[in-house]
Amino acid sequence: MEKEESLFDRIGGMEAVDIAVTIFYDKVLTDTSVNHFFESIDMDTQAGKLKAFLAYAFGAPLNxxxxxxxxxxxxxxxxxxxxxxxxxxxxxxxxxINVKQDQIDEVIEIALSTKNDIVNS
Known part of the structure; x- marks a missing residue:
């Protein structure tokens, strides 16, 4: 039986995650409702952390x-x-980056699964 391809692979692997994180932080850092969270953050380090987390959350074969x-x-x-x-x-x-809507839905499901751990105020 063939193993189902992970969301990570279906969206384009690490290349897609790298591109997405760059575009994502461009959007976040220009949004005055949330950019204050990143004022004293080393964004290269932060981008690396998000890339690792997303790759893992999307099913990449890494820890x-x-x-x-x-x-x-x-x-x-x-x-x-x-x-x-x-x-x-x-x-x-x-x-x-032209991710298919059904894959975006999967990403949002993963993001929503973290909401209770992130929203704290």
Whole structure:
């Protein structure tokens, strides 16, 4: 029986994740409703963390060794509005790189599974 291809592979692998993270942070950093969260952050390091997390979350054959979502966002006072803004930028980014809608739906399902760990205010 053939193993089903992972979402990671179906969206274009690490190349797609790299491009998506660059476009995503361009959108986030120009959004005044959320860019304050990144004012004192080394964005190269942050982009690397997000790439690793997304690749892992999308089913890449690698281990994620970063912080869990709850600990990583604990001190940030993130509201549902902040979460929704970030999710919207992710959706727009995936559309920009021509990810199919059913795959975007899978990504959003994964993102929503982290909401309770991220929204804390």
């Amino acid at each position: 994620y060794s970063g912080k869990n979502m709850k600990d990583a966002h604990a001190s940030m006072k993130i509201t549902e509005e902040h979460f929704n803004a970030i999710a919207g930028h992710l959706i727009d980014t995936l559309r920009d």
